[in-house]
Amino acid sequence: xxxxxxxxxxxxxxxxxxxxxxxxxxxxxxxxxxxxxxxxxxxxxxxxxxxxxxxxxxxxxxxxxxxxxxxxxxxxxxxxxxxxxxxxxxxxxxxxxxxxxxxxxxxxxxxxxxxxxxxxxxxxxxxxxxxxxxxxxxxxxxxxxxxxxxxxxxxxxxxxxxxxxxxxxxxxxxxxxxxxxxxxxxxxxxxxxxxxxxxxxxxxxxxxxxxxxxxxxxxxxxxxxxxxxxxxxxxxxxxxxxxxxxxxxxxxxxxxxxxxxxxxxxxxxxxxxxxxxxxxxxxxxxxxxxxxxxx
Numbered sequence: 351x352x353x354x355x356x357x358x359x360x361x362x363x364x365x366x367x368x369x370x371x372x373x374x375x376x377x378x379x380x381x382x383x384x385x386x387x388x389x390x391x392x393x394x395x396x397x398x399x400x401x402x403x404x405x406x407x408x409x410x411x412x413x414x415x416x417x418x419x420x421x422x423x424x425x426x427x428x429x430x431x432x433x434x435x436x437x438x439x440x441x442x443x444x445x446x447x448x449x450x451x452x453x454x455x456x457x458x459x460x461x462x463x464x465x466x467x468x469x470x471x472x473x474x475x476x477x478x479x480x481x482x483x484x485x486x487x488x489x490x491x492x493x494x495x496x497x498x499x500x501x502x503x504x505x506x507x508x509x510x511x512x513x514x515x516x517x518x519x520x521x522x523x524x525x526x527x528x529x530x531x532x533x534x535x536x537x538x539x540x541x542x543x544x545x546x547x548x549x550x551x552x553x554x555x556x557x558x559x560x561x562x563x564x565x566x567x568x569x570x571x572x573x574x575x576x577x578x579x580x581x582x583x584x585x586x587x588x589x590x591x592x593x594x595x596x597x598x599x600x601x602x603x604x605x606x607x608x609x610x611x612x613x614x615x616x617x618x619x620x621x622x623x624x625x626x627x628x629x630x631x632x633x634x635x636x637x638x639x640x641x642x643x644x645x
Contacts, residue, residue, distance in 0.1 A: 361406045362414070364398075366424065369444045375424030376417040376445070377401070380409025383633060384454040385625075386446065387416040389423075390487075390612065391461025392513055393503040393546050394537030396423035400459055403618035408625060412455070417445050419462070421549075427541030434549050439469050443476040453480045455629050459612060463487025467594075470573065471566040481632045482571075483625060485578040486611045489590030496584045501550065505543050510534040519582030519610035568597035574632050575601035578624065580609035580616070 362379035377397050385408050389400030397416035408414045418425040419438050430437035442465070446454065456479045458466040463484035469475045470482060491497050496516035503509045510533055515524040523529060537543060575598050579591035595603035606613040606620050614621040 362409070362416075364424075367445070367448055369441060369448050372420065372426040372428065372441065373424070374417055374420075374426070374441070374445055376415055377405060378416075379405050379414045380411070381413050382411060383629070384413045384415065384449075384451050385629065386442070386451065386454045386456050387414065388442065388456065388458035388462025388465060389416070389419065390459045391419075391422075391464075391546075392500055392517065393543065394510065394513070394533040394535075395461075396536050398423070399533065399536060400462075400612070401614065404457075404614050404622060404625070407618070407622035408629075411626065412629065415446075415449055415451070415454075417442060419465075421545035422542065423536070427545040429545055429548050431548075431551070435465060435468060439465050440476060443478070446478050451478060453478050455481045455483070455632070457483040457485065457625060458487055459485040459614060460487045467566060467568075467571075470571045471568055472570070479573050481574040481576075481629065483576045483578060483628060484594075485613060485621070486580055486583055486586060488566075488577065488594050489586040491585050492587060500585075503537065503543075503547075505538050507531065507534050510537060516584055517611045518616060519580065519584075519608060520616055523616075568594060569599070571598045571601070574628075576624070576628050577601060577603045578613060578621070579603065579605045580611055580613045581605050581607045582610050585611050 362377045365378055366373055366375050387397065387401045387404065389395050389397050397418050401416045405414050405416060420426055420428055420441050456466055456477065464487040466479065466482050466484055467488050469477045470479060499512035499516040503513060507530060511524050511530045514530050514533060518524065577591040577595045591603040591605065595601040604624055606617050609616040
């Protein structure tokens with residue numbers, strides 16, 4: 351059976367910056383109108399694993415920044431037990447400020463998309479969002495074996511294979527031992543498992559945190575929005591993207607065939623074309639110089 355090309359040519363730079371005292375790892379490529387990419391929240395997620403098939407295509411026209419969110423990749427392994435999601439959102443806002451980004455196209459996958467929707471539907475958004483693309487994040491995750499696979503990772507290779515099976519439509523991904531091992535390696539760097547697992551701790555008797563919801567105050571969103579669904583997503587119900595887009599003034603949705611929870615990995619050409627077309631519709635020359643990387 352043909353193996354997936356699980357490593358791609360590195361055409362972006364790996365960098366670090368200290369943001370609010372926290373080491374923050376990020377990828378950067380290109381110049382021009384800025385794009386910020388926010389990865390998913392599964393064990394082992396990172397900017398590189400989430401966006402390695404996306405960055406070069408976007409960097410031909412944009413300055414692309416893809417940070418590792420707190421707890422993931424090379425970024426600090428910290429967690430706010432009171433407002434973990436809010437801490438990550440505020441950290442990305444501070445990262446953008448440190449990068450000189452005052453307005454950008456934002457793209458999020460899974461947790462990254464949820465964080466975008468949480469911020470843009472809040473009373474006081476903090477992210478400098480000019481346009482937003484939410485990929486497979488915002489609907490109600492369906493209870494079952496695939497959801498349990500995401501939550502019950504015990505830092506073993508078989509458990510990571512179950513996570514990969516849950517994320518992807520194509521069965522060749524979980525069958526690719528090298529790809530599973532790569533994600534397992536990312537999930538078991540010092541502090542990574544602890545930071546993600548600890549997010550689920552709560553004192554006895556405490557109410558569980560609110561889940562990502564399809565009933566947020568979407569009427570508050572005023573930026574151009576595209577909501578993207580994987581037709582073969584095993585975690586979200588069919589039609590969730592159109593349901594959310596219908597609640598946002600002027601928003602639209604798209605469904606990517608032969609893709610699961612990470613369409614930007616399984617169908618990168620389709621997703622890259624969607625993103626570039628969407629950004630081109632909302633290009634703002636005023637921001638080209640502001641978002642350009644210093645040479």
